[in-house]
Amino acid sequence: MKEKINVSEIFGSHVFNDSVMKARLPKAVYKDLKKTIEEGTELNPAIADVVANEMKEWAIEKGATHYTHWFQPLTGVTAEKHDAFINPTDDGKVLLEFSGKELIKGEPDASSFPSGGLRATFEARGYTAWDCTSPAFIKETDNACILCIPTAFCSYKGEALDKKTPLLRSMQALDIQTTRLLNVLGNKNVKRVSTSVGPEQEYFLVDEEKYKQRKDLIFTGRTLFGAMPPKGQEMDDHYFGIIKPRIEGFMKDLNIEAWKLGISAKTEHNEVAPAQHELAPIYNSNNVATDHNQLLMETMRRVARRHGLKCLLHEKPFAGINGSGKHNNWSMVTNEGKNLLDPGKTPHENQQFLLILASIIAAVDKHADLLRMSASTPGNDHRLGANEAPPAIISIFLGDQLEDVVKQLVTRGEATESKHGDKLASGVHSLPAFEKDATDRNRTSPFAFTGNKFEFRMVGSTQSISDPNVVLNTIVADVFADVCDRLEKVEGGVEAVAMEAHEITKELLTQHQRVIFNGNGYSDEWVAEAERRGLPNLHSMVDAIPTLTTDKAVKMFEKFGVYTKEELESRVEVLYEQYSNTINIEGLATLDIAKKQIVPAVMKYQRKLANGVAELKTVGVDSSVQEKLLEDITANLKDLFAAINKLEADIPEAQALESEAQARCYHDTIFTDMSAVREPADKLEMLVAKEDWPMPSYGDLIFEV
Structure with missing residues (x-):
């Protein structure tokens, strides 16, 4: 009999959450801390010792021996330094202690993390500061139990050296400007607005033993070589298909571990590509959702190992089949629990919603370049624009209902009706009749309205969702601030403000409607149409990086205190360095695998064939087939060797460059060289006998799980 899982009992059991704080903290301390968490007021340092002691006692009860300040440096992954609770006493024993000072402040080495020039090597001091708005948790592995703060x-x-600080700043900026907007519109009860995010996580699972035989996966997270198998995803039979028992076991354990950490893992299914899957959580506050997604990726990798699997989070681990993204579902919620992106049943009458919608459309159009940058990674360059992910061109899908309302406002100055979904016409009497949604969905759109939220579909599967949400929060706050500046000058009361809000809505929609596109984002016609409209098309990460330090971007980020100019410049340098390092590693791995594995294996098989040809000729048997195969192998081996030599010559030239020049060289030259090496190698894989090929094939990796 299978063990019964009590979800309600285990959910959040490893989290120092609100219910735990309420039960363990003195009422006054709990009330003080709760106010900081909910209202963003300054933390009262006097309560830190009490909170720290109770947090320590709770953690020790859970089996923890150490604590860590858990943070998210510019590497894009998390970092931690473990300290034991022990404090030696004079009698040779120890006390278990954890002070308020230790809770509030930590000091890792700031010079050892990427800083883009903000920190010199000799300037080592940096601080971690407790973020009480995201609850502490216990991370339990096979070998340790750690309190993570x-x-x-x-x-x-x-200066911000991480992903969290700018995110908290951007949330604060959006809160202030959105609350300001709602108040001027007459909603005086709104005291706070938070952003709510639900990131869907796509990933691949492959057999760990086969993974260990692929140096490219080990070094880079993606396959640098690999011929397509006879079958890929063209039968569409993997998407939402029956989950294999081994994968079910992984998903079961993953859910349990996620639920313990308070991660509301909700939906799981097979994705489009073989061996690809997805997990989607329920929405949470922007900050907590970001922390949870980082934790989830780490947990996926750890749980996969228990099942003899390897979790691949790279955006494009296999050429020729779908890559992985992380759809960032974004909305805004007031302290009263109202979703500001809920259009209601009659959107044409919902003036507040229409003004907010028009402002978001304006923000996306004005700052499309920054949004594109926020979804840029070396891995995502393989994915964006292919028939699996949105194009690199930023556009907004509104759906038939809202697009029609927008057209009414732009052309007639008034919106008098809203389209509604009719009944589902299945043609089967026994099937239930229900009202369809007012609009269809569009999976080719990078920024799509999906009922009561916007889904930013460009984000890469390895990314921290901090970067896209920092940009999204700030650009929307920017337009809201401009709208508020106008509305707050209006005299004549609520009706006059409402009339001006209506005029602003029409103006914003008229000026920025070019970014609205409901059609096929994959088509060549859209690329041409987007160019005609003047929409930016930043093809690669290297093209997108400079958008961070344009005068427009610097002015906006500094206005809202999200980034200083120096912080933006530092991130540009970090991104160039990360891109160059990534492609450099891929280039060196390409050489290593080609020279040490593929070329020797092909030469060995070549000799085997040549010997076979000689033996056949000796006995007078026709050897023309073997000779043709040998000829093809020899020709491709020659092409492979020439491509290897070019890559080997070009890498040192790229390594000698710096910053943008180096990144562009890696993008324009080294990446092209790697493709030139791969082409004959993949042809050779189809010519050499399987038992003589030095690594598992695509078919072995994606179908044998």
Whole structure:
């Protein structure tokens, strides 16, 4: 009999959440801390010792021996330094202690993490500061049990060296401007607005033993070589298909581990590509959702190992089949629990919603380049624009209903009706009749309205969702601020404000309607149409990086205190370095595998064939087939060797460059060289006998799980 899982009992059991704090903290301390968490007021340092002691006692009860300030440096992954609770006493024993000072502040080495020039090597001091808005948690592995305290990471001078600090700043900026907007529109009860995010996570699972035989996966997270198998995803039979028992076991354990950490893992299914899957959580606050997604990726990798699997989070682990993204579902919620992106049943009458919608459309159009940058990774360059992910061109899908309302406002100045979904016409009497949604969905759109939220579909599967949400929060706050500046000058009361809000809505939609596109984002016609409209088309990460330090971007980020100019410049340098390092590793891995594995294997098979040809000729048997195969192998081996030599010559030239010049060289030259090496190698895989090929094939990896 299978063990019964009590979800309600295990959910959040490893989290120092609100119910735990309420039960363990003195009422006054709990009330004080709760106010900081909910209202964003300054933390009262006087309560830190009490909170720290109770947090320690709770963690020890759970089996923890150490604590860590858990933070998210510019590497894009998480970092932690473990300290034991022990404090030696004079009698040779120890006390288990954890002070408020230790809770509030930590000091990792700031010079050892990417800083883009903000920190010199000799400037080592940096601080982690307790983020009480994201609850502490217990991370339990096979070998350790650690109390993890989510923190922000800043330099000695206060510069943000992490992903969390700018995110918290952007959430604060959007809160202030959205609350300001709602108040001027007459909603005086709104005191706070938070962003709510639900990131869907796509990933691949492959057999760990086969993974270990692929140096490219080990070094880079993606396959640098591999011929397509006879079958890929063209039968569409994997998407939502029956989940294999081994994968079910992984998903079961993953859910349990996620639920313990308070991650509301909700939906799981097979994705489009063989061996590809998805997990989607329920929405959470922007900050907590970001922390949870980082935790989830780490947990996926750890749980996969228990099942003899390897979890691949790279955006494009296999050429020729769908890659992985992370759809960032974004909305705004007031302190009263109202979703500001809910259009209601009659959107044409919902003036507040229409003004917010028009502002978001304007924000996306004005700052499309920054949004594109926020979804840029070396891996995502393989994915964006292919028939599996949105194009690199930013556009907004509104659906038939809202697009029609927008057209009414732009052409007639008034919207008098809203389209509604009719009944589902299945043609089968026994099937239930229900009202369809007012609009279809569009999976080719990078930024799509999906009922009561926007889904930013460009984000890469390995990314921290901090980057896209920092940009999204800030650009929307920017337009809201401009709208508020106008509305707050209006005299004549609520009706006059409403009339001006209506005029602003029409103006924004008229000026920025070019970014609205409901059609096929994959088509060549859209690329041409987008160019005609003047929409930016930044093809690669290297093309997108400079958008961070345009005068427009610097002015906006500094206005809302999200980034300083120096922080933006530092991130540009970090991104160039990350791109160059990534492609450099891929280039070196390509050489390593080609020279040490593929070429020797092909030469060995070549000799085997040549010997076979000689033997056949000796006995007078026709050897023309073997000779033709040998000829093809020899020709491709020659092409492979020439491509290897070019890549080997070009890498040192790229390594000698710096910053943008180096990144562009890796993009334009080294990446092209790698493709030139791969082409004959993949042809050779189809010519050499399987038992003589030095690594598992695509078919072995994606179908044998």
